[in-house]
């Protein structure tokens with residue numbers, strides 16, 4: 001009886017690497033709600049997360065990681081440098097070397113299950129993807145270094161799945177996460193609107209994209225963790241997690257902007273022209289880097305994301321783990337817009 005109770009308690013002990021980030025904090029809150037005891041490991045200082053054991057450190061440092069994984073049976077790895085960074089060495093160090101370290105530390109600490117936050121973009125090469133399934137090949141020419149290192153990271157984690165050794169892994173591939181406290185999508189959009197850069201629609205504006213409300217991403221992670229057992233079909237596999245409601249990229253942007261009191265983009269520009277300009281600006285920024293630093297808003301990566309179809313099927317997650325979004329796109333948008341009063345026009 002005592003032994004059973006101990007096992008039950010251990011199964012409810014988890015660690016969230018990257019637990020101070022946008023997705024991480026939402027995940028930690030939900031895990032606490034569901035009765036888990038949670039250790040958070042992050043390079044940042046805790047953002048007032050209540051009731052968690054907080055460990056500050058770099059995930060590339062195994063000795064710093066090990067205390068956070070003590071007596072933990074389940075680890076969520078959702079740490080990454082921000083995708084907008086141009087620091088290739090940092091991506092390589094954290095997403096590739098660091099993930100190797102996370103795997104070694106998990107095995108050494110006796111962790112049984114590892115859930116990685118990957119990205120649906122691991123198959124995206126800047127060309128249309130419509131209802132893309134997980135069996136699409138990894139991008140041979142990823143759109144940026146962030147994506148390239150996410151591919152390597154996912155391969156490492158999935159290959160580490162070993163039923164014999166009792167170490168099970170799974171990768172969740174979300175796409176375009178949005179929601180309260182997101183430091184990227186809404187703030188970048190509002191910043192661009194305030195500088196008068198959101199007047200234009202890139203392309204004809206009909207391209208469909210997945211945007212996924214953060215609570216659905218959290219739901220997908222917890223479902224995967226709770227179904228990760230030796231006899232489960234999910235072991236060692238990647239799973240797309242989306243809102244399952246592809247939307248026109250520019251309609252979504254307009255809803256956020258109008259919801260916050262800004263004008264919706266109206267004038268169309270040809271995709272190829274904007275992509276060419278973005279490439280030119282990116283090259284210029286690279287050449288001028290020793291003399292001055294400037295960060296163009298419209299990077300080739302963002303233009304590719306804004307002007308192509310990229311939406312993914314989550315049939316596999318539905319079939320294998322009973323996934324169904326818990327918040328609709330409309331509800332998620334309303335909740336997100338309301339959560340940024342400080343970014344309203346005139347605030």
Ligand SMILES: NC(=O)C1=CN([C@@H]2O[C@H](COP(=O)(O)OP(=O)(O)OC[C@H]3O[C@@H](n4cnc5c(N)ncnc54)[C@H](O)[C@@H]3O)[C@@H](O)[C@H]2O)C=CC1
Pocket residue numbers: 017018019020021022023024041042043044057058059060077078079080081082094098117118119120150173174175176177178183184
């Ligand atoms: N935001 C999005 O639209 C999408 C995000 N993802 C993935 O989801 C995960 C979470 O992303 P977000 O929450 O948006 O990012 P975020 O930047 O808000 O959170 C990442 C966290 O990782 C931590 N971190 C970074 N380097 C670290 C290191 N060396 N050691 C320890 N902690 C470190 C950061 O301090 C931060 O708290 C990432 O793996 C990202 O690649 C995937 C698809 C879409």
Ligand SMILES: CC(C)=CCC[C@@H](C)[C@H]1CC[C@H]2C3=C(CC[C@]12C)[C@@]1(C)CCC(=O)C[C@@H]1CC3
Pocket residue numbers: 083118119120121175176177184185188189192297298302303305306
């Ligand atoms: C054109 C323009 C200025 C759009 C502003 C919004 C963008 C900042 C977002 C639109 C699609 C987003 C997205 C990501 C980051 C933020 C956007 C570019 C990711 C690159 C984040 C990390 C991933 O794994 C994939 C995401 C795809 C969509």
